[in-house]
Amino acid sequence: MHNCGNIAIIGGGSWATAIAKVVVKHTRHIGWYMRRDDRIADFKRLGHNPAYLTTALFNVNEIDFSSDINRIAHDYDTLVFVTPSPYLKNHLKKLHTPLYDKFIVTAIKGIVPDENLVVSEYFHRVWEVPYAHLACIGGPSHSEEIVLERLTYLTIACADAEKAQAFADVVAGEYIKTKTSADIVGIEYAAVLKNVYAIAAGICNGLKYGDNFQAVLLSNAIQEMNRFLTAVYPAQRSIDDSVYLGDLLVTGYSKFSRNRTFGKMIGKGYSVKSAQIEMEMIAEGYFGTKCMKEINSQIHVEMPILDAVYNILYARSNPQIEIKLLTESFR
Template sequence: MGSQITVLGAGSWGSTLANVLFENGHEVLIWTRDEKQKEEINTDHTNERYLPHFKFPTELRATTDLEKAVATADLLVFVIPTKGMRELAKRVNSLLNREVTVVHASKGLEENTYKRISTLLSEEISSEYLKGLVTLSGPSHAEEVIAKDLTTITAASSDKKAAELVQSVFINDYFRVYTNTDIIGVEIGAALKNIIALGAGVIAGLGYGDNAKAGLVTRGLAEISRLGVKLGADPLTFMGLSGVGDLIVTCTSPHSRNWRAGYQIGQGKDVSSVINGMGMVVEGVSTTKAAYELAQTYGIEMPITEAIYQVVYNKADVKHVILNLMQREGKAE
């Protein structure tokens, strides 16, 4: 018999993970704030805004009642934008009365505090209720997972048994899950790759080709590694799925909302109008600010991150910023 699992968040990724879990034989409930979305999932078995043309199994249900969503779950899977994570965790904690394993599948750093998501979850969910804390991350577009394209991903936790539990509930013949004990590196890689994806979109929007993209992704990985190691990550983690793997998928595909946002900016569109017109949160925008300020604090050289920061927050001219990157003083790799 499968586990009782609640997925908190009914966007494209939350809905997709709920479907994976349901197909794996678990009892799954999706929680959403949106009454209309709940009715659509329960009545039409669709989520057209996020997963057009896909039909969910009729037995997969949604609710807007958070108390009901939390009541009997063995696992709670948080899949909402980072900016709402702390508030939801506080609400969940007030409803818990027993131990649960907490998983999050979001990618970002908290605004202002710049804390990793697992850190803020551990701050808001009482240790007496927290059986295990795991992040699920890696190169994965919801649009492809829902179509059962082959996907590999990482379940990371400082608690190996918790990571193995999450691995066991998610893994199947098209969704392969590896474990990793370096939760710092996995979360930093997941968050910071969105900055580089913005940059990759900008490069494409400006009309540059594969040479420029390869250079950006490679030097972007170097930046992510430098900051990640400073924050306590294992440098080898960035050579894995949540490092170079996530960079490849996010920086090369129009499925990525960060890439799409960067592409429009590269074409000369106003940054604010691009972000407001996406219809979904572009995590790379707030993460750019977090990474830029962390780099300033720790004295870490992150020229690509700084360039994206200047474009997004100071409205710097995109072409001028790219030219400045290329005209930096020559140095050893």
């Protein structure tokens, strides 16, 4: 049986905080890299993350905090990366510790800009981490609900089934059910796309389209996702599984969804810039839309929803006209 060894969290946002809460409950010790020393000092003093999910209380004696990513990467066997995808490369720029012998778990539901690679592919190509040492966390999982201990189902994907199971055992608990998968790249692409589709759902909501239409939008979105995944990474997968369809639904419908909130503001007439300023938290789908559009320009899958969101966010198309055209392509 594989053992995950000692585990460290890389990142200081809400999803990082939720995952840290789940892991430390099981292991009683984690390393935690946060960029800012002032945040670490506040966290130690208050017993909770000062900036995100402040109701989640920690025993800080169980946490080895550091703003030195090299020390954390050197001292821990399993590194769980939970930074927003646009910032991943900046964190890694500081890293001189090799990663090829580490177990890397990515909980980043985004794509690495410029490279246009999902995170596991980025670690494989750029950091030479073998696929058997790479895993991802997927499934419908708003961090706010995990901290409230609401029942959540997570999928842990890794090419090495034993390692996937070992990490799944670390995060499983009374309110977290887990299963494993081998489809790491498919799950990561699905997680990028569902953020794009949640922006579309938000835009439609902001334009006063109702629930009837939202259901049609998300039905078409899952078909579009399936076409893309089949083209880019053919594998044995059921697109109606919770890690694909479930994650799409929660991101498209939930009030906790940042991407939906961002889209709703765009639908109501905010500019991209003003919506981003007002949000304060990052809507990964904004970056994901551009990356996916660029990837699809190479493989030419029919993706009308992606195209519509891209046109609205990047080509300054009128949302009303763009969605009207989209409705005519739906069945």
